[in-house]
Amino acid sequence: MVILEALHNHAQHIPAKVALIEGSREVTYAALWDNIVRAANYFSGIAERGSKVMLSADKSVDFVFAYFGAHLGGMTTIPVDPSVNELRLQRILDSATPVGIWGKLHAGSAGREVKPFPVLDNADALTHDYVMPSEYDVADILFTTGTTGLPKGVMLTQRNELASAVNINHFIGNTSNDIELLALPISHSFGLGRLRCMLLQGATIDLLGSFASMKKFFREMDDRAITGFGMVPASWSYIHKMSGERLGNYAAQLKYIEIGSAPMSMADKHLLMELLPRTRICMHYGLTEASRSAFICFGESMDHLDSIGRPTPGVEIKIFAEDGSEVACGSEGELCVKGDNVCSAYWGDAAEEYAASFFCGYFRTGDWGYQDSEGYFHLISRKKELINVGGKKLSPLEVEEVIDAMEGVSESACVGVKDDVMGEVVKAFVVRTSESVTSDDVIATVRSKLEGYKVPASVKFVDNLPKTASGKLQRLLLK
């Protein structure tokens, strides 16, 4: 089974049901399937099965047709952010060598021709003799942002994508009655995953450009009777700043919210639960390579809100030491994931290189953490971001939490910098809202709350911190 087969079934069984909404345009499941077949026809006329096509993942129905159409035509898609910078684009093009680029790119095209998405309304009759892709065909190559160095291409098969969608729908409890507002970027695993989840379920998805216009966001909530949406913690900060607690007016309407991609403060978790007491507020832990590996539903795990939750149905997580041996409950180590959601390969990596990403069949996430006695997993840090001060490892998050709570500080990031004596010491990068905060204040505050080795040896004030498009802090860029 592949997701396309579910779409085909929906076109047969619920043809008049609205699958996609974009502004005033509505696309039924019957029309969605017709356009997917037409797009498959188009791509089949251009390239052979197995070719790679790059698609600018703008949130439009045309992208959705092209995306699934390319899959039906036997292609692998490489979705990219429409605002991708030319350097990153060039690197992806050099690495993945797609047969062409479709959609619109806002920041240049590295000298390559960019074709518009195919116009399908007047396309030829549905003569395409389509063959469903196999579950082992590579559906997408998603290039991760990467904290340093070159973007890495994560290869996801049809089987991987179906497994993730099934797991997510199972945990969140999505049904065909759901109408979801999709304001997340869909060039990334989170947003693209939401699209697949909803369509697999035969639900309706309303494509909204972004969260930027609160007026538009609430208008869609009202007009389309939205039952859920996905957001990153930064989206919530924005919604809250721009509209106060108005989201609470939708408490009876919102069945679920999926949150992911970055940590969320405890205060925000509690505020959301207060505003939406009946909504399933589900936060995931995952990475492009192993989408949504763990979930926590805030209301059901009130005593464990400091954790990333428990493995998603269909996924196993274990903690391994650096030598590859499994560690006991409560001991720290690397989080490793097993399940059909785990990617199949890295683009360009030899099989033996990819095999090094596993311990005993469990994919090494590069995240450091532990499992508590009640089965909840806790994240300490990215393994690469742990700071090793004289042999004692500390998480930058712990220090940042103390600094962020200071008056006059909006946010901070800590990294380890080389030190002749200690090996590494903590350096803090701090964004101030008040110039009166000094380095000495920061150091004194951390000293009053944490152990000596966690106190920053130096503090640098900066205007902003490097982040990915989804708001994830990129600490390694500060090293």
Place this chain on the structure above:
Amino acid sequence: MEVKEKVIAIMAKNFEVTPEDIIMESSIGDFPKWDSLGNLALLQEIQDEFDIELEPEDIIDLEDVNDIINIVKEKTK
């Protein structure tokens, strides 16, 4: 400079477009840089520049250039 010209000049600078690109109906999302981060920065600069404070109930209804000019005019009355 009038409120309108000043608002448009701030927007043009923030969104890396020319003032001529901006019409009264231009709304959030019309320029690649007018995303949520761009909107936050714009509203902050407008509050600083005109020495006004915008509350969530003011901000929620701001969608296009016209809305922004009107709220500034109202707050600076």
